[in-house]
Amino acid sequence: QVLLQESGPGLVKPSETLSLTCTVSGDSMSGSYWNWIRLAPGKGVEWIGSISYSGSTGYNPSLRSRVAISVDTSKNQFSLRLTSVSAADTAVYYCARERWLQFNYYMDAWGKGTTVTVSS
């Protein structure tokens, strides 16, 4: 059974960089997409971006200028960097696996989420 675990600072200062890592256990990273998603207070679910095993990325255009997702297959980890954060980036951040199911990729495994607060 695959397990995903987010890790990183819970508090980030405005204008600084948010960095999170997701550690994957119980599954090979090949053949899946690896995603970051967030849920902000009072807002809906927002997809941040994804990366494949080979390092191919896709980002939400609304965040593209500030986001970078990378993968370290030797450690079974992938990471998120979000620069120039503001209070609007305060959210619960989730990592999730997208696996091919029948006709497309869907997020069938999620981490428990980590709360990141942007505040001085």
Add this chain to the structure above:
Amino acid sequence: ETVLTQSPATLSLSPGERATLSCRASQSVSSYVAWYQQKPGQAPRLLIYDASYRATGIPARFSGSGSETDFTLTISSLEPEDFAVYYCQQRSNWPPITFGQGTRLEIK
């Protein structure tokens, strides 16, 4: 960007009743829609993918239907553990992958 609009925002029902949740896409997404359930303090859980396929371990009381722009999640007979927030998500026109704003299913 494909916008997904869910209705109603809140649905108040009693255990044993039938729940019908709607998701409308701003453009065709074929059948590439998923539904997720989220309970407080938990991660979303995949219920339905490709509009109508139940994910592993999901009870048969959950069913999905629809195509192109209109999709429905039906819970045939509500159990106490089904009261949660439900999101639809499209994987057709990406990036970005987009989610609906959610429907809160609450106990009446």
